[in-house]
Amino acid sequence: MGAAFEELVGVHLNDLYGTALCCTGSPERAEELLCDVLRETFHEFPPQEGAQGFRLWVLEMLARACLERVRHRGTRPSGVAETASAPAEIEPAAPGVRLPEPGTPAYAAVGDMLRSALRSLDVETRMSVWLVNVLGLRYREAARCLGVSVQDVMASLARGRRRLHAELADKPGKAAGAV
Amino acid sequence: MRCEEARTFLVPADEPRIADRDVLRAIEHAERCSKCAAWIQLDRRMAQLIRETFPRDPAPQEVRERVYSALARERAGAPAGVRRWRRRGPRGPRASLAVLSLAAALTLVAIATLEIVRPGGARQPGTVFVEDYLRKMVETEEIVSSDPTAVAAFLTRELGVPIRPPVVPGAELKAAEICLVGGRRGALLKYTMGGRELSYYAVRGEGRLAGPKPSVQTVEFASAKALRLVLWSDGEFDHAVLSDLPPDYLLTFAHAAGGY
Numbered sequence: 001m002g003a004a005f006e007e008l009v010g011v012h013l014n015d016l017y018g019t020a021l022c023c024t025g026s027p028e029r030a031e032e033l034l035c036d037v038l039r040e041t042f043h044e045f046p047p048q049e050g051a052q053g054f055r056l057w058v059l060e061m062l063a064r065a066c067l068e069r070v071r072h073r074g075t076r077p078s079g080v081a082e083t084a085s086a087p088a089e090i091e092p093a094a095p096g097v098r099l100p101e102p103g104t105p106a107y108a109a110v111g112d113m114l115r116s117a118l119r120s121l122d123v124e125t126r127m128s129v130w131l132v133n134v135l136g137l138r139y140r141e142a143a144r145c146l147g148v149s150v151q152d153v154m155a156s157l158a159r160g161r162r163r164l165h166a167e168l169a170d171k172p173g174k175a176a177g178a179v
Numbered sequence: 180m181r182c183e184e185a186r187t188f189l190v191p192a193d194e195p196r197i198a199d200r201d202v203l204r205a206i207e208h209a210e211r212c213s214k215c216a217a218w219i220q221l222d223r224r225m226a227q228l229i230r231e232t233f234p235r236d237p238a239p240q241e242v243r244e245r246v247y248s249a250l251a252r253e254r255a256g257a258p259a260g261v262r263r264w265r266r267r268g269p270r271g272p273r274a275s276l277a278v279l280s281l282a283a284a285l286t287l288v289a290i291a292t293l294e295i296v297r298p299g300g301a302r303q304p305g306t307v308f309v310e311d312y313l314r315k316m317v318e319t320e321e322i323v324s325s326d327p328t329a330v331a332a333f334l335t336r337e338l339g340v341p342i343r344p345p346v347v348p349g350a351e352l353k354a355a356e357i358c359l360v361g362g363r364r365g366a367l368l369k370y371t372m373g374g375r376e377l378s379y380y381a382v383r384g385e386g387r388l389a390g391p392k393p394s395v396q397t398v399e400f401a402s403a404k405a406l407r408l409v410l411w412s413d414g415e416f417d418h419a420v421l422s423d424l425p426p427d428y429l430l431t432f433a434h435a436a437g438g439y
Binding site: 004005006007009010011013014015016017018027030031034035038039042043100102107110111112114115118129133134136158161164165 | 186221222225226227228229230231232233234235236237238239242243245246247249250252253254331332335336337338339341
């Protein structure tokens, strides 16, 4: 079982580290969290999950441990549930600003800006954006990882994208305006 | 339906949803409302922008190593029968032998480097493989197994990419190590073939070292048997086979390992 676990960790390690980094915001804390979670889950991986289920299972363990630590540290999360029923949250922040077109230099250069903007989001929102938009999880999978409802994930994503959009809009010469 | 309400049903825009009555009303609204249509389009573009441009850096090598060290410690408490990989190195009475080996290896590296310098001064592409082959006399992490599945598992977890040992008729897998070639980590697989040792390298590359067709080079040593080297690249990995076996053996191995 150990060899299989380690092989699967090897296949998904980049995504796991990226998730820990996204959640903690610190390479040191990300590494510590990742090692702790993998040690704790080493003997717990249910064989019935198989290789297909491993990624989602370990992402869930990682995300939940991470959120717990972040909350325990006292970082005030602005809970996704608060925004789920708040239609005003889904209003665009800067409706007049365009995003860079695919294939343009501004489009290619926007990645680092997005990374910086992602850090400014609360932990649940940035985890939703990371899991769905970057790692490609389905909403129900992201909801399972974060321990919230699908509606919460959707609201969180809408809010995250709106804020990322606003961040890009604030840098007209670099991304949003350079169309 | 008001714009704000419609958007709650349609956002995020890039996920299939059950077309219930509210969603259908929201879609109908968006088709008539240019502001909502533009906003939904913007949301879809934002998702695409994140998906396509967000940097996804690989886990640093030190993180990879610490993770596997942590798992190795966990495995140390695992039930018997779990295969372990070991760190090889000079220990106890073997230390002096290892020091001698190191000196010999460094000498050979120097010789090899000199011997395969082209007349014009440029080093042949295979030099980096020869250096690592010689450096392996004194290092590092390895798994001793003839089980291709166990070796594949070891390589996958160490390198983060699935590498399967070639199964070549007449060649017996003995062990695998992690190598460092030109600053790139890769796999070194050790075989015996025709009663002699043969080393096979697979290192992530960009096809710069060799072409797709395996080609044989001979590396002459001042005081040792000539070493033969077969190089090829499949675009993703650079491959090398080294041995003092005759060229036909190396080419047979290379062809079975994917070179053509």
